[in-house]
Amino acid sequence: MVHRQNSLESIELNRQRKIAAGLVSECFPEVSDIVIRMTYYQKAVNPVMMVRTMNFWPSQYAYFNIDCMVKGCVDGGFDLTSVIAKMIKNRRKSEKGKLVCKGNSDVLASGHASIDYHITVKYNKL
Ligand SMILES: [Zn+2]
Numbered sequence: 104m105v106h107r108q109n110s111l112e113s114i115e116l117n118r119q120r121k122i123a124a125g126l127v128s129e130c131f132p133e134v135s136d137i138v139i140r141m142t143y144y145q146k147a148v149n150p151v152m153m154v155r156t157m158n159f160w161p162s163q164y165a166y167f168n169i170d171c172m173v174k175g176c177v178d179g180g181f182d183l184t185s186v187i188a189k190m191i192k193n194r195r196k197s198e199k200g201k202l203v204c205k206g207n208s209d210v211l212a213s214g215h216a217s218i219d220y221h222i223t224v225k226y227n228k229l
Pocket residue numbers: 171172173176177179180204205206215216
């Protein structure tokens with residue numbers, strides 16, 4: 104069985120999650136800019152690869168959960184929230200790593216999608 108989420112419902116849920124996360128300026132007042140560069144991989148015969156850059160400024164929501172783009176993936180995605188929170192706590196300027204989609208599905212294998220990420224954080228001058 105494939106779960107199909109109503110897209111409007113999913114947009115509304117995303118909006119609520121973002122509001123709950125709070126603004127970058129509220130969560131991390133010392134941060135002036137966060138840049139996430141990621142390469143998206145799909146486990147398939149033809150792994151569709153995508154490169155994406157996301158910018159987060161103080162006026163934006165501190166919501167760093169990136170959706171999985173595989174059809175039929177339920178509750179999947181890549182949550183960079185803890186990675187970013189740890190970086191800021193330790194005042195790290197850049198961090199590289201890899202995440203595998205945590206979503207479950209009856210029709211998809213585990214590890215059906217993954218990302219390589221490179222996060223850069225800029226801090227306000229004291
Ligand atoms: Zn997934």
